[in-house]
Amino acid sequence: MPHDFMPGLAGVPAAKSAISDVDGTRGILEYRGIRVEELCAKSTFLETSYLLLFGRLPNSSELARWTQDITHHRRIKFRIVDLLKCLPEHGHPMDALQAAVAALGMFYPGRNVKDAENNYWSAVRLIAKLPTIVAAWARLRHGDEYIPPRDDLGFSDNFLYMLTETVPHPLWTEIFDDCLILHAEHTMNASTFAGMVTASTLADPYTVVASAIGALKGPLHGGANEEVVAMLKEIGSAGNAERYVNGKLDQKQKLMGFGHRVYKVKDPRATVLQELCVRLFNVCGTSPLYEVAVAVEQLSAERLQDKGIYPNVDFYSGIIYDKMDIDVDLFTPLFAMARVSGWLAHWLEQLRENKLYRPDQIYAGEHNRPYVPMERR
Ligand code: ACO
Numbered sequence: 014m015p016h017d018f019m020p021g022l023a024g025v026p027a028a029k030s031a032i033s034d035v036d037g038t039r040g041i042l043e044y045r046g047i048r049v050e051e052l053c054a055k056s057t058f059l060e061t062s063y064l065l066l067f068g069r070l071p072n073s074s075e076l077a078r079w080t081q082d083i084t085h086h087r088r089i090k091f092r093i094v095d096l097l098k099c100l101p102e103h104g105h106p107m108d109a110l111q112a113a114v115a116a117l118g119m120f121y122p123g124r125n126v127k128d129a130e131n132n133y134w135s136a137v138r139l140i141a142k143l144p145t146i147v148a149a150w151a152r153l154r155h156g157d158e159y160i161p162p163r164d165d166l167g168f169s170d171n172f173l174y175m176l177t178e179t180v181p182h183p184l185w186t187e188i189f190d191d192c193l194i195l196h197a198e199h200t201m202n203a204s205t206f207a208g209m210v211t212a213s214t215l216a217d218p219y220t221v222v223a224s225a226i227g228a229l230k231g232p233l234h235g236g237a238n239e240e241v242v243a244m245l246k247e248i249g250s251a252g253n254a255e256r257y258v259n260g261k262l263d264q265k266q267k268l269m270g271f272g273h274r275v276y277k278v279k280d281p282r283a284t285v286l287q288e289l290c291v292r293l294f295n296v297c298g299t300s301p302l303y304e305v306a307v308a309v310e311q312l313s314a315e316r317l318q319d320k321g322i323y324p325n326v327d328f329y330s331g332i333i334y335d336k337m338d339i340d341v342d343l344f345t346p347l348f349a350m351a352r353v354s355g356w357l358a359h360w361l362e363q364l365r366e367n368k369l370y371r372p373d374q375i376y377a378g379e380h381n382r383p384y385v386p387m388e389r390r
């Protein structure tokens with residue numbers, strides 16, 4: 014039966030899922046039916062990851078066990094540290110993360126994805142170890158020592174500690190944790206789909222997550238947060254924003270951190286992230302990037318709102334991380350540290366009724382061509 018060709022599979026449902034939902038015209042994002050704004054106000058990243066994976070909020074003993082399991086699996090084997098040390102220090106952290114996650118799969122017996130117990134521990138290891146890998150790489154590439162995790166610290170303060178060797182201000186921890194919640198899941202996006210395609214072959218979860226990390230890297234997806242900060246730095250001051258925005262749009266170029274396949278209003282995550290910027294700056298002083306960002310948002314509104322192009326999740330997140338002195342090329346790995354929960358939730362959901370992804374194509378080439386011998390080409 015012939016089908017319409019939908020470039021980018023836009024609007025084509027690829028799965029039934031109960032994990033998250035986006036209302037792109039009203040700007041609503043829910044995880045398991047709960048609005049992300051409410052989760053940011055009341056939950057933590059670890060509790061939210063439990064919600065995503067297991068479908069409901071944990072009771073206190075479930076949360077205690079989940080927290081303990083994650084906390085006790087944060088260490089990475091010295092061979093993973095050695096592997097990171099062998100990678101070129103100028104390489105991109107997403108490539109180091111992808112290589113280390115793929116290598117993790119060689120250390121743990123997670124091959125039988127039909128074993129629920131095994132799957133639980135694979136999910137725990139992946140959520141627990143990604144931050145340790147990201148922090149280890151961030152230090153090793155500068156010639157600094159790897160800092161192992163501290164069991165007395167929570168998920169977000171431990172990550173910031175492993176990165177900087179300093180226990181962060183509680184407000185930084187809270188804001189960073191909210192950033193992780195906002196990045197934890199987002200329906201059928203490119204990286205989730207990439208992971209699901211790999212998962213549909215019944216590959217192990219380390220390979221699934223390595224595939225998803227590869228897809229997240231590109232500038233049309235998670236990589237946009239780096240490009241936003243580069244753009245804001247290039248603009249330099251709010252006064253330069255008008256010339257820059259008009260110049261880009263006149264040349265039909267895209268503004269990074271704007272636009273979304275699903276949202277036709279401002280991304281609700283961008284709204285929360287903007288509020289987090291303000292909270293952070295009230296304590297730590299403002300950031301020149303923020304003033305530029307606000308100017309770009311206002312100026313672009315006049316020209317882009319009619320097309321339904323508004324700031325997306327990547328527009329304000331980088332400003333927060335930049336204020337926390339986190340290297341720009343670590344922004345997408347931070348995204349992966351959070352999104353691994355969503356990837357794994359989709360992996361577990363899909364395994365319940367797995368079907369190998371094998372889409373069709375519309376052949377647009379020739380048939381019955383003769384093989385031309387080398388001397389006649
Ligand atoms: N700036 C200016 N114009 C834009 C932008 C933008 N950022 N995004 C889309 N448009 C315009 C396009 O030029 C096009 O205009 P036209 O119809 O006049 O030719 C129209 O809006 C549709 O654009 P498409 O790229 O076809 O829309 P699509 O749904 O495929 O794009 C995407 C979604 C890829 C996210 C796009 O908006 C984009 O490239 N944004 C910049 C990169 C970015 O911020 N990515 C992060 C997305 S969020 C995430 O992945 C975590």
